Amino acid sequence: xxxxxxxxxxKVASFIRRALEEESYAVDVCTDGQQGRDxxxxxxxxxxxxxxxxxxxxxxxxxxxIRSEKVKTPILILTARSEVNQRVKGLDAGADDYLTKPxxxxxxxxxxxxxxxxxxxxxxxxxxxxxxxxxxxxxxxTRGGQRIxxxxxxxxxxxxxxxxxxxxxxxxMISEHVWDLDFDTFTxxxxxxxxxxxxxxxxxxxxxxxxxxxxxxxxIKAIDG
Amino acid sequence: xxxxxxxxRLTIWYGGGLALxxxxxxxxxxLVMSRALQEQIDNSLExxxxxxxxxxxxxxxxxxxxxxxxxxxxxxxxxxxxxxQIFGPQGQITLQSANISTRNVPLSDQAMKAALQGQAxxxxxxxxxxxxxxxxxxxxxHGDTLVNILRVGSSLRPVEKMLDxxxxxxxxGSPLAVxxxxxxxxxxxxxxxxxxxxxTHAAQRIAxxxxxxxxxxxxxxxIGRLASTFNDMIARLEASIRQIRxxxxxxxxxxxTPLTITKGETExxxxxxxxxxxxxxxxxxxxxxxxxxSRIVDELLFLSRADLGEIKIAxxxxxxxxxxxxxxxxxIVLGKxxxxxxxxxxxxxxxxxxxxxxxxxxxxxxVDNAVKYSQEQGTVEIHLEHVNGMAKLSIQDHGIGMTxxxxxxxxxxxxxxxxxxxxxxxxxxxxxxxxxWIAETHQGQIQVESTPGKGSRFTILLPLHSHA
Numbered sequence: 001x002x003x004x005x006x007x008x009x010x011k012v013a014s015f016i017r018r019a020l021e022e023e024s025y026a027v028d029v030c031t032d033g034q035q036g037r038d039x040x041x042x043x044x045x046x047x048x049x050x051x052x053x054x055x056x057x058x059x060x061x062x063x064x065x066i067r068s069e070k071v072k073t074p075i076l077i078l079t080a081r082s083e084v085n086q087r088v089k090g091l092d093a094g095a096d097d098y099l100t101k102p103x104x105x106x107x108x109x110x111x112x113x114x115x116x117x118x119x120x121x122x123x124x125x126x127x128x129x130x131x132x133x134x135x136x137x138x139x140x141x142t143r144g145g146q147r148i149x150x151x152x153x154x155x156x157x158x159x160x161x162x163x164x165x166x167x168x169x170x171x172x173m174i175s176e177h178v179w180d181l182d183f184d185t186f187t188x189x190x191x192x193x194x195x196x197x198x199x200x201x202x203x204x205x206x207x208x209x210x211x212x213x214x215x216x217x218x219x220i221k222a223i224d225g
Numbered sequence: 226x227x228x229x230x231x232x233x234r235l236t237i238w239y240g241g242g243l244a245l246x247x248x249x250x251x252x253x254x255x256l257v258m259s260r261a262l263q264e265q266i267d268n269s270l271e272x273x274x275x276x277x278x279x280x281x282x283x284x285x286x287x288x289x290x291x292x293x294x295x296x297x298x299x300x301x302x303x304x305x306x307x308x309x310q311i312f313g314p315q316g317q318i319t320l321q322s323a324n325i326s327t328r329n330v331p332l333s334d335q336a337m338k339a340a341l342q343g344q345a346x347x348x349x350x351x352x353x354x355x356x357x358x359x360x361x362x363x364x365x366x367h368g369d370t371l372v373n374i375l376r377v378g379s380s381l382r383p384v385e386k387m388l389d390x391x392x393x394x395x396x397x398g399s400p401l402a403v404x405x406x407x408x409x410x411x412x413x414x415x416x417x418x419x420x421x422x423x424x425t426h427a428a429q430r431i432a433x434x435x436x437x438x439x440x441x442x443x444x445x446x447x448i449g450r451l452a453s454t455f456n457d458m459i460a461r462l463e464a465s466i467r468q469i470r471x472x473x474x475x476x477x478x479x480x481x482t483p484l485t486i487t488k489g490e491t492e493x494x495x496x497x498x499x500x501x502x503x504x505x506x507x508x509x510x511x512x513x514x515x516x517x518x519s520r521i522v523d524e525l526l527f528l529s530r531a532d533l534g535e536i537k538i539a540x541x542x543x544x545x546x547x548x549x550x551x552x553x554x555x556x557i558v559l560g561k562x563x564x565x566x567x568x569x570x571x572x573x574x575x576x577x578x579x580x581x582x583x584x585x586x587x588x589x590x591x592v593d594n595a596v597k598y599s600q601e602q603g604t605v606e607i608h609l610e611h612v613n614g615m616a617k618l619s620i621q622d623h624g625i626g627m628t629x630x631x632x633x634x635x636x637x638x639x640x641x642x643x644x645x646x647x648x649x650x651x652x653x654x655x656x657x658x659x660x661x662w663i664a665e666t667h668q669g670q671i672q673v674e675s676t677p678g679k680g681s682r683f684t685i686l687l688p689l690h691s692h693a
């Protein structure tokens with residue numbers, strides 16, 4: 001899952017980024033409103049965290065700009081506690097949720113999870129395919145009751161795939177949602193991580209869940225194989 | 226009367242005054258009228274008596290008076306508003322006109338005595354049936370001998386009736402006039418006091434917190450002046466409250482950012498075990514933010530105390546050129562890392578009057594800014610000269626500069642240009658506001674000229690000692 005932070009205060013942006021990265025999200029930071037709007041429209045993010053007090057372009061304008069480009073990505077706005085009016089305007093302009101500064105890190109992460117869950121149509125919060133279960137809150141992955149240890153990137157890749165169960169995911173789609181802007185698209189990193197995942201999830205099992213779609217990419221689903 | 230409205234009081238005073246005037250007027254009118262009427266009656270009695278006496282003389286004081294002759298000589302006697310009596314010299318009645326034949330009106334002793342001395346007597350008496358009459362006893366003499374006493378009488382009833390009617394009219398009319406005038410007074414007082422009510426209502430709405438209220442007035446009279454004074458006062462109040470609101474909103478906003486950072490960094494660090502380096506970094510970052518917060522709080526406190534006039538400013542001679550040199554040494558140290566050089570241009574020996582400590586703060590703040598926003602290996606130049614009795618201190622940098630919009634706002638509290646915001650070394654946004662305050666309390670000025678990308682020049686003007 002890939003998240004964009006638009007926040008002009010570098011230290012605020014920095015700790016939000018580190019917190020999200022610890023949760024295996026791919027994170028990009030933008031400190032300027034105008035740039036933030038452009039990048040939000042160009043890249044297919046899963047969530048945007050937007051500070052409403054920004055230089056050059058006010059946050060509200062960024063929000064309207066993003067929505068006018070038909071970008072449906074969930075947006076979480078950060079506002080000042082005293083400004084009720086701003087929150088109302090923000091929500092009316094297309095934001096999905098808000099947090100007032102100063103906020104608790106755990107709340108930010110919980111709201112991010114909630115927005116991602118709603119966007120993928122989940123209701124319980126648990127992702128499951130046959131006996132493979134992923135808990136986005138604890139990051140615990142089990143198959144047939146057996147715990148599977150994953151690295152942060154492997155977890156991020158599996159979560160993205162499980163949120164899109166049955167869909168064919170191309171390599172550009174995967175790179176867009178699991179890796180951040182520093183990702184070099186000309187490497188075979190995705191194929192390497194897919195093989196890591198296969199080793200941990202499908203190897204030695206009766207039924208494979210991760211499938212290669214020749215010429216397109218990969219998919220995760222429950223079929224005989 | 227303390228809590229009675231002015232309107233009621235005015236009306237009562239007005240009505241009371243008028244009632245008093247009406248009372249005096251009615252009384253004097255009554256007195257004058259009754260006096261005039263009585264005189265009129267007396268005159269006509271005398272006329273009649275004189276005529277009757279002449280008629281008696283013509284009859285050679287015969288014992289009988291011929292009423293018919295009298296009636297012929299004075300047709301008005303026939304109107305029967307008078308009666309005649311003729312008494313003998315001993316006061317016995319000898320003849321009387323028919324219209325009082327049924328009544329008995331004897332001659333009084335007083336009138337008899339006066340008649341004996343040859344004097345006429347006027348008397349007011351009543352018949353037994355209470356009809357008031359006026360009597361004139363008129364002695365008729367032949368030589369020195371009293372021959373007859375002629376008495377002429379007339380009913381006072383018409384006069385009494387007339388006076389009664391006058392009293393009646395005054396009794397009804399006066400209170401009515403007072404009532405009408407009180408009503409008029411009430412109305413006029415209400416009209417005159419209506420703007421006062423408007424002001425009161427506006428003041429009540431303002432007291433309830435609506436400071437946008439104004440009193441609409443077009444008149445230039447006393448009330449109009451009061452209203453416009455009131456409006457001015459409210460406008461100033463509104464402005465200062467807006468300023469306070471803006472200030473506290475800005476202050477809480479400025480404190481919110483460091484709070485968000487310290488809270489966020491700390492919570493993040495506590496989520497799991499970290500290496501000692503990570504903890505050290507978090508603590509260092511937090512310390513930085515705590516310093517920032519205490520600086521904001523200090524400066525806020527300074528400015529609010531300055532607003533209240535609680536900051537004492539010393540008034541001692543200060544060698545400004547020496548101060549500039551000291552600040553220059555500090556600036557050289559500040560610019561060392563980034564190789565920013567601070568040089569002195571023309572430095573006129575200058576003495577001004579003021580607070581050395583505050584002036585140093587002012588200078589250091591401006592020079593520190595100039596160094597901070599200079600390009601690496603840049604130069605900051607300081608000049609001190611005299612212009613029109615003022616010390617003119619200019620600090621020129623060749624740094625990032627500002628747009629004209631930013632130049633207008635730079636001395637406002639909490640204003641930070643976008644470039645200042647993204648600058649590595651965060652200020653509080655209060656430094657230049659404090660500088661402006663220091664310059665102005667020294668009867669001076671501070672100005673800025675700037676070109677984006679080329680640099681800025683801050684100019685501080687302070688009065689010289691001899692002119693201070």
